[in-house]
Amino acid sequence: MSDNKKIDEIISTDYKFGFHTDVENVYDTGRGISEEVVRKISAFKNEPEWMLNIRLEAYHEFAKMNWPKFGPSLDSINFDEYIYYIKSSKGVEKSWNDVPDAIKDTFDKLGIPEAEKKYLAGVSTQFESEVVYHNTLKELEDLGVLFCDTDTAVKKYPEIVKEYFSKIVPANDNMFAALNTAVWSGGSFIYVPKGVKLEKPLQSYFRINTEQMGQFERTLIIVEDEGSLHYVEGCTAPQYSKDSLHAAVVEIFVGEEGYCRYSTVQNWSNNIINLVTKRTLVKARGHMEWIDGNIGSAINMKYPACILAGEGAKGTTISIAFAGNGQYQDTGAKMIHLAPNTTSQIISKSICRGGGKVNYRGLVKHTKKAYNSKSHVECDTIILDDISTSDTVPTNIVENDSSYIEHEATVSKVSEEQLFYLMSRGLTESQATEMIVMGFIEPFAKELPMEYAVELNQLIKLEMKDSIG
Amino acid sequence: MSKLVIKDLHVSVEGKEILKGVNLELNTGEFHVIMGPNGTGKSTLASTIMGHYKYVVTKGSILLDGEDVLKMTVDERSRKGLFLAMQYPAEITGVTNSDFIKTAMHARLKDGETLPLMKFIRSLDKACEELKMRDDLPHRYVNEGFSGGEKKRNEILQMKLLRPKFAILDEIDSGLDVDALRIVGENVNDMKSDDFGALIITHYERLLDYIKPDYIHVLMNGKVVKEGGLDLMERIDQEGYDWIKEELGIEDDDTPNITSNILGTCATKVALKGEDK
Numbered sequence A: 001m002s003d004n005k006k007i008d009e010i011i012s013t014d015y016k017f018g019f020h021t022d023v024e025n026v027y028d029t030g031r032g033i034s035e036e037v038v039r040k041i042s043a044f045k046n047e048p049e050w051m052l053n054i055r056l057e058a059y060h061e062f063a064k065m066n067w068p069k070f071g072p073s074l075d076s077i078n079f080d081e082y083i084y085y086i087k088s089s090k091g092v093e094k095s096w097n098d099v100p101d102a103i104k105d106t107f108d109k110l111g112i113p114e115a116e117k118k119y120l121a122g123v124s125t126q127f128e129s130e131v132v133y134h135n136t137l138k139e140l141e142d143l144g145v146l147f148c149d150t151d152t153a154v155k156k157y158p159e160i161v162k163e164y165f166s167k168i169v170p171a172n173d174n175m176f177a178a179l180n181t182a183v184w185s186g187g188s189f190i191y192v193p194k195g196v197k198l199e200k201p202l203q204s205y206f207r208i209n210t211e212q213m214g215q216f217e218r219t220l221i222i223v224e225d226e227g228s229l230h231y232v233e234g235c236t237a238p239q240y241s242k243d244s245l246h247a248a249v250v251e252i253f254v255g256e257e258g259y260c261r262y263s264t265v266q267n268w269s270n271n272i273i274n275l276v277t278k279r280t281l282v283k284a285r286g287h288m289e290w291i292d293g294n295i296g297s298a299i300n301m302k303y304p305a306c307i308l309a310g311e312g313a314k315g316t317t318i319s320i321a322f323a324g325n326g327q328y329q330d331t332g333a334k335m336i337h338l339a340p341n342t343t344s345q346i347i348s349k350s351i352c353r354g355g356g357k358v359n360y361r362g363l364v365k366h367t368k369k370a371y372n373s374k375s376h377v378e379c380d381t382i383i384l385d386d387i388s389t390s391d392t393v394p395t396n397i398v399e400n401d402s403s404y405i406e407h408e409a410t411v412s413k414v415s416e417e418q419l420f421y422l423m424s425r426g427l428t429e430s431q432a433t434e435m436i437v438m439g440f441i442e443p444f445a446k447e448l449p450m451e452y453a454v455e456l457n458q459l460i461k462l463e464m465k466d467s468i469g
Numbered sequence B: 001m002s003k004l005v006i007k008d009l010h011v012s013v014e015g016k017e018i019l020k021g022v023n024l025e026l027n028t029g030e031f032h033v034i035m036g037p038n039g040t041g042k043s044t045l046a047s048t049i050m051g052h053y054k055y056v057v058t059k060g061s062i063l064l065d066g067e068d069v070l071k072m073t074v075d076e077r078s079r080k081g082l083f084l085a086m087q088y089p090a091e092i093t094g095v096t097n098s099d100f101i102k103t104a105m106h107a108r109l110k111d112g113e114t115l116p117l118m119k120f121i122r123s124l125d126k127a128c129e130e131l132k133m134r135d136d137l138p139h140r141y142v143n144e145g146f147s148g149g150e151k152k153r154n155e156i157l158q159m160k161l162l163r164p165k166f167a168i169l170d171e172i173d174s175g176l177d178v179d180a181l182r183i184v185g186e187n188v189n190d191m192k193s194d195d196f197g198a199l200i201i202t203h204y205e206r207l208l209d210y211i212k213p214d215y216i217h218v219l220m221n222g223k224v225v226k227e228g229g230l231d232l233m234e235r236i237d238q239e240g241y242d243w244i245k246e247e248l249g250i251e252d253d254d255t256p257n258i259t260s261n262i263l264g265t266c267a268t269k270v271a272l273k274g275e276d277k
Helices: A002-012 A035-044 A048-063 A101-110 A112-119 A138-143 A150-156 A158-164 A176-181 A416-423 A429-445 A450-465 B042-050 B072-082 B096-107 B117-130 B150-161 B178-191 B205-209 B230-239 B240-249 B266-270
Strands: A122-127 A130-136 A144-150 A188-190 A202-207 A218-223 A228-236 A244-246 A250-254 A257-265 A272-282 A286-293 A301-304 A305-308 A313-323 A327-339 A345-350 A355-367 A375-382 A389-399 A403-410 B005-012 B016-027 B030-035 B053-066 B082-085 B092-096 B168-171 B197-201 B215-220 B223-228
Touching: A002 A130, A035 A048, A035 A176, A035 B072, A048 A176, A112 A375, A112 B117, A150 A158, A150 A218, A158 A218, A158 B042, A176 A218, A176 A250, A176 A272, A176 B096, A188 A228, A202 B072, A218 A228, A218 A257, A218 B150, A218 B240, A250 A286, A257 A272, A257 A301, A257 B096, A286 A301, A286 A327, A301 B240, A305 A313, A313 A355, A313 A429, A313 A450, A355 A403, A355 B005, A375 A389, A375 A429, A375 B082, A389 A403, A389 B240, A416 A429, A416 B072, A429 A450, A429 B092, A429 B096, A450 B168, B005 B042, B005 B240, B016 B042, B016 B053, B016 B117, B016 B223, B030 B042, B030 B230, B042 B082, B042 B168, B053 B178, B072 B096, B072 B150, B092 B096, B117 B150, B150 B178, B168 B178, B178 B197, B178 B205, B215 B230, B215 B240, B223 B230, B223 B240, B230 B240
Parallel strands: A122 A202, A188 A218, A202 A228, A218 A250, A228 A257, A244 A272, A250 A272, A257 A286, A272 A301, A272 A305, A286 A313, A301 A327, A305 A327, A313 A345, A327 A355, A345 A375, A355 A389, A375 A403, B030 B197, B030 B215, B082 B168, B168 B197
Antiparallel strands: A122 A130, A144 A188, B005 B016, B005 B053, B215 B223
16 A cells, blocks of 8 residues: 555656756766767776777777667757766665665655565666665575676676677667667676576666766676576656657576566656667577566667577567657567577557657567477557557568468557446546556556556556546 | 436437437336337437437437436446446456446545445455356456356446446346346346336346336337337237237338347347347
8 A cells, every 4th residue: 555655646746757856976977978988987987998898899889880770760869968977876885774865865756665675686776877776685695696786797797797798789789789888887787597596576776867868777687597587677767858868788698498577667757768779599498578668758769679599489578658748659579580499479569649659660580490480479559549640560571481470460549339338337538548548558567566567557547647638 | 216207319320310209207116128129229229328429319308317418428427327238348458347346336436435445345246146157257357258148247247336226228138048037137126226227128028027127118110109017018029019010000110220140039030120229
């Protein structure tokens, strides 16, 4: 009950996550990007030379690269305007008590301590560019699970980071992966040893708190053979008038018969441009699940991918995207089948209203070697008014003759028969619409841990509030 | 005690006039039955009272305790005490039956009233038991994957929990087997009280073994053409409607209706005429 109250409190503020906590920035690199800025970031973090070299190489790739040739216009991005690194707190905190009060206050508004009490196995909370609060339970340590911010991992576990960092998302993959690789800061590092199965989800909150600040987290997750992990990332951001760029990279490696589920509900404020590259390499009989919610941000481009590299590997993406006034959600999923008997499933639910645009953009590819593979794609869209739009842009490629791909797509308005039915039981039109939409996203919501599902429901209801006249 | 008065009601669907001046008066504590061949406007009458968007009232009035029903939105009608048990209730994917019913019950609470969760669960369980519904019903999505009989029972379940003043039952008996028919019939009959009345649309005399009607109205070509008691119903069940047509000199409406699936035993009698729309 107290969780609900907390959430109600949060969403009932006029500003809707627009609260801004005054925190003195300890250090920043100033506006703009250059080789100099990249060197400064690395130097400030006292990084080993190999990481500086990765950054520099990526920066030079970035300088050569072109804008994406699809999706929303990114004209509003001016790379010279962003601050690429800000440090707001001295060092990584282990105990909640040591976290500065102003930061705590912000987290209180987000209800993080409550979340932690419940079923957190470990917390890594990112505030601006640096992880300020980090708590790993002994339980995890005993199992040999490594969970820290990626900066710490570079210093403490260089051999593991060297082996995997930038291997499945190389810097030259795309412009924003290159940018991230050059200036990344923070993000989570998780290593699950062979055969270790974590029953409770690991969680992390992210937060942007400075105007025009880019945030470039770098997450690296390795689940060794027969290991099992559910990682939950959540984020909310304050509302500002000027654009802020967020370009994260998430790399995940799932070993043979390993399992990883990565759940996230992205709710950046509606002025943020969110351009994320998420990719997993799945070995034989391993299984990767992306549970991916997209509610916030002005422009969002995100297509979580699974590279099914080993025989019998499995990939799943269940996603929702909500585009309201002024929002452009261009999201989807990619499943690349490289080995025989691999299977994948994509369930995508999109909602738009108030002139928002929501697209599903997906790629399913079965290569020559991926014989006897199967894919199932389901894309459903609800358009809540006459001024909002949606496109479905699927690409399906099969290069052998024993695989098959099923693709189903529906686009609908809220059905009048359903509205009539619910209203005939006394629900107002807006209650009825809300109920139909909540039902529509249920296949996604039910995959989330309880408190996230509650929060998601509240957020969607809030987004819906001004959608019905 | 409440009163529902329908006066000279004319209703069109997609430009075609279906009801051509219907008059009816219902009090709580009374059960009224509407009979009539398929395609004569019985379901149109039911849907119009509830305010379905497809039906346009061109003339006449509906008053509930003196208040103008036609000026109310669908949800207002519900909260004022009208209920329609539908022939083809919609499916709502992802919404559990219990969430739906709870929301509907909340919607009609008056200021200061509350519905404690435990009280809700107890009353839902009790109603499910009385209707002999499957245990998992509250947790299934609204009407999704329900059999025809389950859908009908689900409508009656909502009626029991929402406690309307007037329930309109639109062919609630179609698609029910004998046992289900008895259960549904008995549950409706048990609702009868000074605060509850019903308008029952049926083809099926058997339902009336369990629901004791007070008045029978025969609807033909968009009008109530004959009224009476149980004896009228029995004669219709045995002889059909032709004698009424002859007696009153009624010509069949010559506009053909599109025939779809016909459920229930009445189908044999009227198989050649379109199904009620």
